[in-house]
Amino acid sequence: MPSIIRLSQQVADLIAAGEVVERPASAAKELIENSLDAGAKHITVEIQGGGIALLRVTDDGKGISADEVETAFLRHATSKLRTKEDLEAIATMGFRGEALAAISAVAKVELLTKTEEAPFGRRVELAGGEVLSNEEAGCPKGTTIVLKDLFYNTPARHKFLKKDVTEAGYVLSVCQRTALARPDVAFTFIKNGEIVLQTPGDGQLKTVIYCLFGNSMAEKLLPVAAQHENITVSGFVGRPEAARGSRSMQYFLVNERPVKNGTLQSAVEQAFRKQLTVGRFPAAFLHVSIHPGQLDVNIHPAKTEVKFAREKDVFDAVYYAVKTALSESEMADFAFQRPSSMEKKAEITAKTPMAVQFREDPTLVRGDLSEDAREYSSAIYKKHKNSPNGDDIIRESNLAQSGMVSLAALGILAEPSAPAKPNDKTELQAQAKTMPPAYAEPEWKPSATVRPAVPLAVEVFEETPMQKPPTKANEEAAKAPDDTEVSWRFVGEAMGTYIIAERGDTLCLMDKHAAHERLVYEQLKKEADLLPAQLLLEAPVLHLEARETAVLLENRATLLRLGFEIEEFGGGSLRLLSIPSVL
Ligand SMILES: Nc1ncnc2c1ncn2[C@@H]1O[C@H](COP(=O)(O)OP(=O)(O)OP(=O)(O)O)[C@@H](O)[C@H]1O
Ligand SMILES: [Mg+2]
Incomplete structure (x- = not known):
């Protein structure tokens, strides 16, 4: 048998799919981009089980005509590019004709779509890239794509997925970025039946x-x-x-x-x-x-x-x-x-x-x-x-x-x-x-219909207690560097922030806040498991980037051991219920 062989189409497709679809978030990104290219004004992304069990993207874009629904899933099949010159100035989000082929190679897919002109819609089912059914269906104008059991046929890839909460965080992050990119489009993100993110598409x-x-x-x-x-x-x-x-x-x-x-x-x-x-x-x-x-x-x-x-x-x-x-x-x-x-x-x-x-x-x-x-x-x-x-x-x-x-x-x-x-x-x-007087931005007020990321009455937690200016720690921080040989000499303080110290011909500037944080961190590390927690009277709401929230949730048990108790507070935010009493 020759040592070099041409891979079967199925294996080649799986390899190619790996480049485009790495996790539920990358599939969501491709599907959202398709919706945007189709001129959608409303896009809803829904997930269950971190997007691995189910990922559904619904749009009100132009839809796909009945005779093209199967072509859309072929590799290198696109309506967005014609010649190599078009590659020089890409004006659409997609252009490779790869995404749907890649997604359908690694998930069970259901597509429902209808164009303005068509009297009926179309429903197509695929698994592992194979078309299982293609029939007429009643549906509104636009496209809905449902992915189930992502990576069901590629266990190696499935193994590398993170916990559901983390994968959901990645999908949320994709939705956030796209919503920021397109304020004119209304986005809704639903996680396990709960609306986590919603933008009105008012163009602002x-x-x-x-x-x-x-x-x-x-x-x-x-x-x-x-x-x-x-x-x-x-x-x-x-x-x-x-x-x-x-x-x-x-x-x-x-x-x-x-x-x-x-x-x-x-x-x-x-x-x-x-x-x-x-x-x-x-x-x-x-x-x-x-x-x-x-x-x-x-x-x-x-x-x-x-x-x-x-x-x-x-x-x-x-x-x-x-x-x-x-x-x-x-x-x-x-x-x-x-x-x-x-x-x-x-x-x-x-x-x-x-x-x-x-x-x-x-x-x-x-x-x-x-x-x-x-x-x-x-x-x-x-x-x-x-x-x-x-x-x-x-x-x-x-x-x-x-x-x-x-x-x-x-x-x-x-x-x-x-x-x-x-x-x-x-x-x-x-x-x-x-210059003329500073440009006055027209006063912006959230409209009554817009839901903020966190309830307005609750102040978002910006400064952690660790960031509060330390006092005693200043001197400790100055002593912090290793003093095994010649010891550091405290020279003074600059800008109310930096401690200046010298040792031999070395001059050191130390951010006293960072130094204090480090001291507290070391103490926390040493005393982990023994740390008594202190409940906060006014539990602040943390509004972090989606992936940061996911990491905190994933490590909730560890944080609790360290005295930090957090809980989900809706809209992708968290509430901090307790902190280590040492803080
Ligand atoms: N939501 C949608 N609404 C209307 N047409 C769609 C939608 N999704 C896909 N299509 C059609 O299917 C074709 C194939 O989609 P696919 O995502 O595979 O490729 P692409 O968007 O052209 O390029 P890329 O691989 O870079 O995303 C698109 O070119 C488009 O014509
Ligand atoms: Mg695409």
Whole structure:
């Protein structure tokens, strides 16, 4: 028998399916994208058993005609692409003709669909890629696809699925991202018969943010709206106080496609650099519109990563859009300050390298950058372009988590070849003379029909008790580093946040909050199982990113042993009932 053989079609299909469908969330993503491409205005995603037992996506899109229902499940069968030239500028979410073939290879599928013109709908059943039945059926215009027993015929893949609660969290996360990408579409997510997420499709991104993350996030948003080199950036960033300890509140939607992209991440984080301490990450909900020809979405089977033909322009557009939003908000605050401090600010006369032209059109900023500004953003861009996941920032944040930060990260020591950095106060002062009053976003109020992510009356739990400024821990934190050889000498404190210490020729900056957290963490680790819990009088509601919630729920028993008792509180939120009394 020859050692090299051609695989059977069935095996080849299973292998190909593995690339597209990794878990229920990836199947949900493909089905939702199909609904969007079909022009749906209402999409409902329903799951049972984490989406493994059942995943149903219903839409009111254009439907599939009776003579094409079986073709739709063939590999490389698509209505969205015709020639290789079309690949150069993809304007739809799907384009490979792979998703339905992949899904039907690894699940039992039922499709119900009807077009506007057809007198009847069609019902098709498939299992393992084989059509079992194809018959007339009564149904409204649109498409419903039901998947049952995902990976029933690929036990190896099934083994790698996580607990139902985690898989459900992943599906919720997909729904959240898509809802943010398409505020004009009404999304409903139902988990085990309970509505977990609902957006009204009123076209307002702020409404979606409110539905997903509650009022506490919606009221901390700064509008972003700018255009640079035919790249439009719009949406919101969170005020600095809305920042998180991770990037879980960063959402980037490029041409309405939720994506992960290091350039976008770096641009936002650099714009916030002076506003946030190391280890804090801004919240961002940003839509970037760019000519499809300038964008490659065909670099990963999941289509969640994109490549920009002109990354530098994209970086500039986002950086300045966010910087402008932050400056305007500071200007608004500035206007309320006492005259003496205004004068003090006016004394700063250094030349500003940043000169973004501010809004003429009330909805857009034209990003004409001065030479200095271009040079500056070039330097930042160069620093981060080789770290697609913002590695520099991650490294800095890791240092912060261990209680240490680099001087360069704090902007105290200039990096060797970095050009002069803009002085934000100077920028503000210079801009104050030229810019119109801060753009006033039309007052946004949630409509009576919109359900927030958490009940409005309940304050979302933002600051954990561990983040409260420590007192005694400051000195302890200063002693924390290893003192086996020469001991550390406490030098002083900077910005009310960093402890400065020296040892030999080493200078150490320590974030005292992070250091305190570390001390408490070590204590918790040592005393695990012995920790008495303290019930909270007002149990705060935690509104976290879907996957974070899933991880907490999955580890509920461990947390309970440590003194943290949590319970589900509806709408994807959690309630914290107790904390270790040591906190
Ligand atoms: N919900 C739907 N409503 C209307 N037509 C649909 C729907 N889902 C699928 N189709 C049709 O079936 C075809 C095949 O879908 P499939 O998802 O396999 O491929 P695709 O969307 O074209 O590309 P990709 O593999 O990148 O998703 C689509 O091109 C579309 O014409
Ligand atoms: Mg598709």
